[in-house]
Amino acid sequence: MPKISWKPGTMVYPLPAVMVSCGNEQTKHNIITIAWTGTICTDPAMCYISVRPERYSYNIIKKTGDFVINLTTKKLAFATDWCGVKSGKDFDKFKEMNLTASKAQKVSSPIIQESPINIECTVKEIKPLGTHDMFIAEVVAINADENFFNKENDVFDLSKAEPICYSHGKYYVLGDLIGKFGFSVEKKKK
Amino acid sequence: MPKISWKPGTMVYPLPAVMVSCGNEQTKHNIITIAWTGTICTDPAMCYISVRPERYSYNIIKKTGDFVINLTTKKLAFATDWCGVKSGKDFDKFKEMNLTASKAQKVSSPIIQESPINIECTVKEIKPLGTHDMFIAEVVAINADENFFNKENDVFDLSKAEPICYSHGKYYVLGDLIGKFGFSVEKKKK
Numbered sequence: 474m475p476k477i478s479w480k481p482g483t484m485v486y487p488l489p490a491v492m493v494s495c496g497n498e499q500t501k502h503n504i505i506t507i508a509w510t511g512t513i514c515t516d517p518a519m520c521y522i523s524v525r526p527e528r529y530s531y532n533i534i535k536k537t538g539d540f541v542i543n544l545t546t547k548k549l550a551f552a553t554d555w556c557g558v559k560s561g562k563d564f565d566k567f568k569e570m571n572l573t574a575s576k577a578q579k580v581s582s583p584i585i586q587e588s589p590i591n592i593e594c595t596v597k598e599i600k601p602l603g604t605h606d607m608f609i610a611e612v613v614a615i616n617a618d619e620n621f622f623n624k625e626n627d628v629f630d631l632s633k634a635e636p637i638c639y640s641h642g643k644y645y646v647l648g649d650l651i652g653k654f655g656f657s658v659e660k661k662k663k
Numbered sequence: 664m665p666k667i668s669w670k671p672g673t674m675v676y677p678l679p680a681v682m683v684s685c686g687n688e689q690t691k692h693n694i695i696t697i698a699w700t701g702t703i704c705t706d707p708a709m710c711y712i713s714v715r716p717e718r719y720s721y722n723i724i725k726k727t728g729d730f731v732i733n734l735t736t737k738k739l740a741f742a743t744d745w746c747g748v749k750s751g752k753d754f755d756k757f758k759e760m761n762l763t764a765s766k767a768q769k770v771s772s773p774i775i776q777e778s779p780i781n782i783e784c785t786v787k788e789i790k791p792l793g794t795h796d797m798f799i800a801e802v803v804a805i806n807a808d809e810n811f812f813n814k815e816n817d818v819f820d821l822s823k824a825e826p827i828c829y830s831h832g833k834y835y836v837l838g839d840l841i842g843k844f845g846f847s848v849e850k851k852k853k
Contacts, residue, residue: 476781477812478768479805481708484780485701485732486821487828487837489677511675511701513713514792518671523703542675547841554847578668590674591666602704615669622667631676631831637841638677638828641821644846647677648838651737651827656834657744 487640490553495533495540497581502574504566505530506557508639518612523605529561538596539580543588547635547646578614589634591616680743680829682733683712685723687771692764694756695720696747698829708802713795719751728786729770733778737825737836769803779824781806
């Protein structure tokens with residue numbers, strides 16, 4: 474395994490490619506696709522998105538103080554990519570992509586109805602880092618699509634929604650299941 | 664798409680499941696598997712890991728001020744899970760998992776030689792959030808496995824390494840390619 478040395482760069486992959494919805498009555502609604510996102514704390518449940526200040530959504534989120542992380546799927550892949558390339562300055566992205574802005578439970582930003590999981594977030598801090606500012610946020614509510622909930626065993630099966638990820642410039646669906654967390658120490662059933 | 668309302672929780676998925684290597688001559692080496700990780704800034708290249716203060720690696724990273732994010736693969740999936748379940752208090756994880764601790768370029772922590780990408784990070788800030796503290800870090804060097812580098816077109820093909828991701832409690836390999844970033848606006852070739 475000989476190694477090539479690279480300059481510093483962004484190489485943590487695979488990442489989620491989420492559609493962040495934002496805006497309320499005072500501003501316009503918008504959607505921005507973001508891969509610089511993740512969970513930063515389990516309890517309280519906290520996550521972040523990093524956004525360039527020049528992006529149209531930046532000032533909207535700064536003003537309203539909340540946003541929604543909408544998980545994306547194979548079915549939403551085209552809209553996911555398109556909302557990452559186009560600007561809300563020029564387009565009503567909900568309209569162009571035939572997506573539905575529904576009322577969130579706890580925040581002023583809308584949820585994207587077509588997404589299997591909507592994570593409602595309240596901004597706690599905006600941290601300038603360089604090209605991007607990190608919006609550190611607390612999760613205040615989650616909406617889950619009932620269709621992926623198995624009532625028989627009380628389990629939400631996200632894999633049924635066909636989530637996608639972003640890895641080194643490309644979008645992929647998830648492939649074969651390797652195992653559950655803890656599979657390496659599980660006692661084999663006889 | 665009727666929605667079920669959930670309490671706040673950690674639902675940003677799919678995530679990377681990285682092995683973080685840490686420690687130097689003054690401390691012991693260790694490996695901790697982490698899904699609460701991601702990129703937070705493009706330039707300067709910055710990323711984070713969130714770690715519970717009670718984890719064995721927490722004090723090591725706090726003391727040395729650096730760590731390495733090692734991307735994981737199908738081949739490394741067993742070690743990835745095992746290093747997330749077991750503690751460095753009880754095991755020499757490099758030895759138990761037959762992994763090689765090699766010298767990094769810029770940091771005191773070792774890289775995991777068997778990983779396709781090693782991201783060397785210097786801690787800039789430790790931010791307590793609740794159950795987890797966020798280690799905000801700058802990327803100072805990257806090592807890439809030459810085997811996944813295509814010399815003909817000068818492209819590193821991470822997908823050849825069979826990267827894995829973590830989604831709602833389960834590990835998956837990546838599946839079918841959907842498209843490159845920007846595919847939704849690409850002009851079709853005639």
